[in-house]
Amino acid sequence: MNGLDLFETERLILSGWRLYQLDDLVALHGNPNISRYLTASGAPWTRAEAEVALKTWIDLFETRQLGKLRLTRKSDGAFIGRAGFGIYPPTGEPEIGYALFEDFHGAGYATEAAAGLRDWFFRSGKGEHFIGFADTRNAASLAILERIGMEKTHVETEPGGLACQFHIYRRPVHG
Template identity: 80%
Template sequence: MSELDLFETERLVLSGWRMEQLDDLVRLHGNPNISRYLTSSGAPWTREQAAAALAGWIDLFAARQLGKLRLTRKDDGTFIGRAGFGIYAPTGDPEIGFALFEDFHGKGYASEAAAGLRDWFFRSGKGEHFIGLADTRNAPSLAVLRKIGMEPTYVEYEPGGLAAQFHILRRPAND
């Protein structure tokens, strides 16, 4: 593992980003099939939007070992998407999120990354709870949140204008 690698799961390496990896993020969030569930407009990210997000994730990783992380497959190093924790601005809560290239949908990678993040979050003492949210139309992402034990709480428009189902996961009492 490199100095940017946070942890590994059975099939994945979750690591911090470097600015020279911006093209990977532009490919991911510049894809309209991926961006459609990220904002109310569903518009693909511009290079400038991706660069701003990436800079924020790098800063958050450096400061708190949070931020959206690169997902690569262990067996061949293929970049498959991103997953990690942001900070939900309206409340300051850690917020889990993930986005994968379409070729990697339906293979259990999102669930594996989310479960690994859940376990790492509580094991490393990052907080007593975290939230997750997904577009109400995004059944696969909603299923991942529930699969890792998150409880649906309410539906609300998030700051980007997306109708989102919110979830919460609290530290288990026996931890």
């Protein structure tokens, strides 16, 4: 691991971004099949939109070790997508999210990354809970939230205009 690496799972390295990696993010979110569940319009991100997101994620990583992180496969160093925590603007709560290139769908990488993030969040004392949400039409993403133990709370239109199923994960109580 290097200074940008946050942690590893069995098959993945989760690390912070650098501005020179903007093309990777544009390739990911510039894909209409990836972006369709990210905003109400479903439009692919422009380079300018990706740059704003990247700068936000870099800042969150440097200041709070949060932000959406790069997902790199250990076996071959392939960039496969992003996963991590943002801050949900209406409430200020940490919010888990992920997006992977289509070639890597169905291999369990998003669930592995999300479970690793869940465990890291509480191990590193980031808070008592975090939220997650996905477009109500995105069955695969909703299944990941449930697979990692999140509980459904409500359906709401999020600031980007998507009707989303919201979930919460609270710090487990041991005793």
